[in-house]
Structures are given as C-alpha cells and as structure tokens.
Amino acid sequence: MSAIHHALVLNLHQPPGNLDHLLSEQPWEAREILYAYDRIPRFLWDYDDIARVHLSLSGTLLETLSNPEFQSRVYGIVDCGSLIWHLQNERIIDILGTGYYHPVLPLIPEADRDEHLARWQAIAGHLFWRNSFQGFWPPEMGFSMELIPLLKKFGYRYVIVDSEHVEPVTPMQWHELRYRPHIARHNGSEIIVIVRDRELSDAQESGMDYVWFAKELAQRTQCCDFEPLVTTCTDGENGGWFRNTTNEVNFWGAFYRELLDEARKKSLIQPAFIKDYLDRFGAYGEVTVRTGAWNTGWHHGRDFLQWTGSQTQKDSLARLQAVSMAVHQARNAAVAKDLTEEEQGELNEAFWRLLRAETSCNFYWGEDWVHRCHNDLDEAAACLQRYRVRAS
Structure with a gap:
C-alpha cells in the first residue's frame, strides 16, 4: 500500500x-x-x-x-x-x-x-x-x-x-x-x-x-x-x-x-x-x-450553539453588531476630516476594543465570560463619545 x-x-x-x-x-x-x-x-x-x-x-x-x-x-x-x-x-x-x-x-x-x-x-x-x-x-x-x-x-x-x-x-x-x-x-x-x-x-x-x-x-x-x-x-x-x-x-x-x-x-x-x-x-x-465549528466535549459544532446557546450570549452578539456599526460609521465619516492626534487615538482605541470584545472565549464559557465582551464594548462606546465631543 x-x-x-x-x-x-x-x-x-x-x-x-x-x-x-x-x-x-x-x-x-x-x-x-x-x-x-x-x-x-x-x-x-x-x-x-x-x-x-x-x-x-x-x-x-x-x-x-x-x-x-x-x-x-x-x-x-x-x-x-x-x-x-x-x-x-x-x-x-x-x-x-x-x-x-x-x-x-x-x-x-x-x-x-x-x-x-x-x-x-x-x-x-x-x-x-x-x-x-x-x-x-x-x-x-x-x-x-x-x-x-x-x-x-x-x-x-x-x-x-x-x-x-x-x-x-x-x-x-x-x-x-x-x-x-x-x-x-x-x-x-x-x-x-x-x-x-x-x-x-x-x-x-x-x-x-x-x-x-x-x-x-x-x-x-x-x-x-x-x-x-x-x-x-x-x-x-x-x-x-x-x-x-x-x-x-x-x-x-x-x-x-x-x-x-x-x-x-x-x-x-x-x-x-x-x-x-x-x-x-x-x-x-x-x-x-456547511456553516459550523469543530466539536467540543458537549456539542457537535453545528449552529455555533457553544457560543450562541443562551439569551445572554445572543444579546451580547447583537450588541457587538450595533457597536461595530457605530464604530465603522465614525471611522468612515472621519476619512475626509483632518483629525487631531487625540481624535484619531479615540477612534483607534474604539476599534481595537471592539475587535477584542469579539474574542471567542468571551462567549464559549456559557455566560461566565460574557462580561468581558461588554467591558470592552463599554470602553469602545466611551471612546466614540469622547471622539464626538472632541470633533464637535
């Protein structure tokens, strides 16, 4: 053979x-x-x-x-x-x-x-x-x-x-x-x-x-x-x-x-x-x-249930979508502007906080780590607010 x-x-x-x-x-x-x-x-x-x-x-x-x-x-x-x-x-x-x-x-x-x-x-x-x-x-x-x-x-x-x-x-x-x-x-x-x-x-x-x-x-x-x-x-x-x-x-x-x-x-x-x-x-x-993930010790990987099984997980993923949209709207609108170093810094931090919030582990452990996602989303939203105040 x-x-x-x-x-x-x-x-x-x-x-x-x-x-x-x-x-x-x-x-x-x-x-x-x-x-x-x-x-x-x-x-x-x-x-x-x-x-x-x-x-x-x-x-x-x-x-x-x-x-x-x-x-x-x-x-x-x-x-x-x-x-x-x-x-x-x-x-x-x-x-x-x-x-x-x-x-x-x-x-x-x-x-x-x-x-x-x-x-x-x-x-x-x-x-x-x-x-x-x-x-x-x-x-x-x-x-x-x-x-x-x-x-x-x-x-x-x-x-x-x-x-x-x-x-x-x-x-x-x-x-x-x-x-x-x-x-x-x-x-x-x-x-x-x-x-x-x-x-x-x-x-x-x-x-x-x-x-x-x-x-x-x-x-x-x-x-x-x-x-x-x-x-x-x-x-x-x-x-x-x-x-x-x-x-x-x-x-x-x-x-x-x-x-x-x-x-x-x-x-x-x-x-x-x-x-x-x-x-x-x-x-x-x-x-x-087919859309799916690998298997874990308790689930086959279809439908991403490991990360979406509870209402808290679903709500957190929905908030990710909303904050992401706000961050990208601000970034896109800023392209034509001459930003100060502080304004650019606020946008950059909002973006990386958003990306870090998307870490799979934040959702994998049931609801144990979901607060980590929200902590970063809170910071991303705060950065956007500071940016808007500076840019106004």
Missing part, C-alpha cells in the same frame, strides 16, 4: 491577559501551558528529518509571548524570545494564519473580519520573518462559505474545515471526501479545503497510542486508490495529555515519538506538511461546507 500522509495540526491560543492572570492566581497552570509551548520545538529538534507539525498561534498569544514585560516575568520558566525564534524553524513547523483576537469569524460583523486577519498577518510576519502563509486555521474551526473571498484576498491557499460539515458537489465516496483536498467556491472565488478527521482528532485530544492509530488509519484508508492525506487537529496546550510535563506519558513522548521513529523506518504513516502534499497531488473535486 502507498504511504498515508499525516498532517498534524495544533491550535495554540490564550485570551488577552489570561497568562498574566494565571501566573498570579494559578501559577502552576500557567507553567504547564508555557512548558507545553516550549516543549514543541524542543521535542522536534531530534526529528528534524521527519517531523512535520502545523501550528496556529492566535494574535493575542503572539502579543503576550513577544511582550518584553511578560518575557521578563516568565524568564525563569520559559525563554519566550528563544521560543519564538525556534518556532521559525520551517523544516519542522509550518505556521498557519488565523484571526488576531480569535473570533468565531461567521459570528462577528463582516466589516470587522478584515482587520482580524490583517492584524494577525502583521504580528506574525514580524515575529516569524515572512510575508506569506499558505494555510488558514479558522478560530474554533468556525467556517462559512462566505469567508472564501476574504481568505483569498489575504493570500491563503487552503483552509482547514471539520469533516462534519463537508458535503460533496463532485460525486465521491466517503474515503475520497475525507482523505483528499477539495475545491470550494463562493462568489467567484475558490480555495482548497483540507478536511479534519473528527473522530481521529477526538482520539488525539484525549490520548491514544501509536499501534491503535496505525491500525485505525490503515482501516480507514484501505479503499483509497490514491495516497491519502489524514489531517488531525486539536488544541496543543489544553488537557493533561498535552500539559503533562513527563514526556513518557504525554502526547509527544507516549505517542508522537513512536510515530516518528516508525516513520524513519519508512512505515506506512509519514508526517507531511499540507502544502507539500498539495504540491505533489493537488486537489480533487468540488465540495461545499
């Missing part, structure tokens, strides 16, 4: 200020998270001939890790400057684009989406010394077809979506739909869709061994008359499987080490960068993707 190409994708994200808060209130949890980040490149160094890992790092996480004050605070735990430097190693790590404040993109106002992508590319381009990123990781894997023109505008070649939501346009069998890249089209734009295997990703999140994984992949791809691409995606710093500081019992030592050791022996499963697979094999057929 031909090789099974395995694309490993890990999502890394911390809400604004969360690591600072944990360092003060739950220092061991903060250490576990930082160790989880630092462990990734250090583990892969010994396997730079075979290891291939995709990482998505939110803009807020990159902002924290690159902040000199934060770097100084955690220097005895992790050297964040060195960590960022090591993540630049394109031989073993491929960085995926995402949204700066980690919003569920289909849930936020369309007018705000560009800025999330632009701000992420600005900070990532600076920290990783590059001006293009081929793959896009939608925060929370929240995707809708209307995002395709936006992703193409920012130069992305492919986007990762969850298998639960992919439907064929071109007739194809189950194994073709799941283990081949496809084309999705919307309003004259098209992008390559990479399908995340939901069940295998669930196993990756909770803990598995290599023997089981190898048998499962062989069984799932046995009908493939092509070299399949199996994509597994999870968070990379949450849960004991990834946070455990003992390598022998965490993801890297208990699972991925054996996978890499076997891959060196030319085993059936070979780690792969998605971009390299696309260069060799291209995409097959057309699909459409």
